[in-house]
Amino acid sequence: MASSDFELTADQVYKACDPDSLGFETTEELGALDGSIGQERAMAAIDLGIGIKTAGYNVFAAGPTGTGRHSAVLLRAKEAARKQPAPDDWCYVYNFQDPRHPIALRLPAGRGPKLSRDIEELIIAARQEIPRAFESEQYEQRREEAVGDVQSQRNQLLRQLDEEARQQGLMIQATPMGIVTMPMKDGRPMSREEFEQLPEEERERIDERMQRLRDRIGETLAQARQLDKEARRRLEALDREVALFAIGHRLEEVKAAYEGLPKVVEHLQAVADDLIEHLPELRSAEPGQREQDQEEIPIRYRVNVLVTNAPEDGAPVVHEQSPTYYNLVGGLEYRPMAGGAVTDFTLIKAGAVHRANGGYLILRALDVLLSPFSWDALKRSLRSGEATIENIGEQWTPIPAAGLRPEPIPLDLKVILIGSPLLYFLLYHYDEEFGKLFKVKADFDIDMSATPESYREYAAFIASHCRLANLRHLDKKAAARVIDYGMRIAGDQEKLSARFAAISDLLVEANYWAQQEGADKIGVRHVDQALEQKEYRSRRIEDRLFEFIARGDLKVEVAGEALGQVNGLAVLDLGDYAFGRPSRITTRVTPGRSGVINIEREARLSGDIHHKAVMILTGYLAGMYAEHAPLSLSATLCFEQSYDLVEGDSASCAELYAILSSLADAPIRQGVAVTGSVDQMGNIQAVGGVNEKIEGFYTTCKLKGLTGDQGVVIPRQNVKNLMLKPEVVQAIAEGRFHVWAVSHVDEGIELLTGIPAGSPDQPDTIHGRAAARLKEFTESLRGAQPERTTHVVEGRPQPAGPVPPTPPTPPIPPSQPVS
DSSP, X not given: XXXXXXXXXXXXXXXXXXXXXXXXXXXXXXXXXXXXXXXXXXXXXXXXXHXXXXXXXXXXXEOOTTSSHHHHHHHHHHHHHHTSOOOOEEEEEOXXXXXXXXXXXXXXXXXXXXXXXXXXXXXXXXXXXXXXHHHXXXXXXXXXXXXXXHHHHHHHHXXXXXXXXXXXTEEEEXXXXXXXXXXXXXXXXXXXXXXXXXXXXXXXXXXXXXXXXXXXXXXXXXXXXXXXXXXXXXXXXXXXXXXXXXXXXXXXXXXXXXXXXXXHHHHHHHHHHHHHHTHHHHHHOOHHHHXXXXXXXXXXXXXXXEEOOOGGGOXXXXXXXXXXXHHHHOEEOOXXXXXXXXXXXXXXXXXXXXXXXTSEEEEEHHHHHHSTTHHHHHHHHHHHTEEOOOOHHHHHOSSOOOOOOOOOEEOOOEEEEEEOHHHHHHHHHHOTTHHXXXXXXXXXXXXXXXXXXXXXXXXXXXXXXXXXXXXXXXXXXXXXXXXXXXXXXXXXXXXXXXXXXXXXXXXXXXXXXXXXXXXXXXXXXXXXHHXXXXXXXXXXXXXXXXXXXXXXXXXXXOSSEETTEEEEEEEEEOSSOEEEEEEEEEXXXXXXXXXXXXXXXXXXXXXXXXXXXXHXXXXXXXXXXXXXXXXXXXXXXXXXXXXXXXXXXXXXXXXXXXXXXXXXXXXXXXXXXXXXXXXXXXXXXXXXXXHHHHHHHHHHHHHHOOOSSOXXXXXXXXXXXXXOOHHHHHHHHXXXXXXXXXXXXXXXXXXXXSSOOOOTTOXXXXXXXXXXXXXXXXXXXXXXXXXXXXXXXXXXXXXXXXXXXXXXXXXXXXXSOOO
């Protein structure tokens, strides 16, 4: 087979979007993008989660950063919120029966602040009207009427008592110590000397009369006290009636405004009753003090409007950027007082769950998990269907302290978490409540199909972002180049990247270069300049690495032939930038029973996947050459000048070529690099990073000198992934560089050696020569006398035999993977 049978043309290594197929001259002609693009599966899941009102159908939007998760979720939530009525307001008020348990009042949307104003106006009116009512002449007249008859009865009792005393020659006199009785003489009180001069019988008779009078006084005073009590009762009733009359019309107006809200009406009546109970405070206030008190409404009469919603705004959509415990579920604030801190119901503060109640709460899952206590508080609220406000300290203090326990508020809430797929899997497997509370997963993809329709949608996104970010619009060629870049970062000619954050960044940077040039529109040169500058900023390490290659510090051969040596290709990913670099892979084969020895593994520099790939090579060799005899081979494999962990299986094909080259004594072209994975049957399998690998080897060849016969062998399945840089495409078009695509090891070994692959029974082929070499190894081993050895097991000498194999060494975590 000729190498041309596998060589790719310039058209096959790059797929360009035709600017004329987009249907516009500039993106300014395009309308705004309606919704998200390329995420139909995720959007259907979000719509399902939003549409189902059953508890537990909250949404987890899972996907990589930059795929438009947040904007898509926010768009869908706002669309749904506009179609829903605004939720009710919630207020906390004083509980006159139990001040430690503030009452939660529910009012129609927008009515919470009005209730606060209405009660404030009612209190101000009461402070003005009630004192005036008690200062009026009508009040004094009604007061006299209310207690006049009672006072007359009391006076009559006292007059009768005085007359009875005088008839008995006694006198009643009120003193600070109480009422006392004394005998009379000539109409005046008798002195003690005069009383002592009386005969004993007379004194005894006077004492008897005085005792009877004292008993009578006691009966009379008891009757007087009952009359005083009745007078006070009548005055209290009068005062209540006068006060209610003073504010009654205002109270009834406020009650009528909240008819149909029995809990609110009940609180209004409780406010009025408390005003009556504090009438002495209102009546004793001086006129100047009344004006000052109007600005200082007592705390017990205030209304804490926790959440209010405008009726015309629809349901709320809250995106909490900092979901700390108190920002999420609210809390109680404290004010300093007398060296301590106090709180009351007016210091109850709402959290995001309260503000989003009746609507949608959007949270970043990682932020919630990293905030202490927030995740448990969120789950507790969703599980109970109530928003309970309590401070963290109340849960952890060793000594319970008296504090407020606000009445819980019912929740009607849809929570949408945004996070990575890994975070979703971890929560699902390690949090038993997660699956019950977040039943809907919206899975955002990283790419979308590349079709003419998706090209136009991509262009619409470009136009929308230019308007949103106030950027210059793009002409059609620039838009086509951005679409090409979308295929490039997707790594597939049939896909467009859904990482719109990367596209947005490219537009911003292209706009900057257009601004520097003073252009009205972003052209293709500005897009190319943005891409070049982005790469230039990030390729410092790449430039240094290729400087080492150019100087010969890192040995890489790109010309001539070598036995048992092949150029493998690796990708170094630096996070924001990835590039390919060649790695020299060598092998040495000798007679033996060890099979393929992975030097990287022995040095603990091989990852599990790479170790598996090397074991697959042993399987291929055994299947190809050891059907009738054991595989008599010891082959050492090594990544030369590799000082970090080698991981991945994309070098297994190159490793196999190196082994075959050594076995068949067939030199390999050093101007050709290889990437690809191989299975036990010799089939070549697709690998990742194929664009970066080809470009890395092209750069190496360019530094050392292009000869026209250099290139890269890739798996046939990776052809659709090729979106090479324009410089490499041009070199391929001009024949200065080549890319070959193969499907089987046999095709690749022929390209590398120029010798037909053949079969083990064909002498002049790669496999025939390799089989003959292995036969020589077998005969060599048969002729050698095995050295007898003795090993000890549990302290006892054992018969000679093979030494037990060394147990596998645990892999070292990768620091710089090679794939």
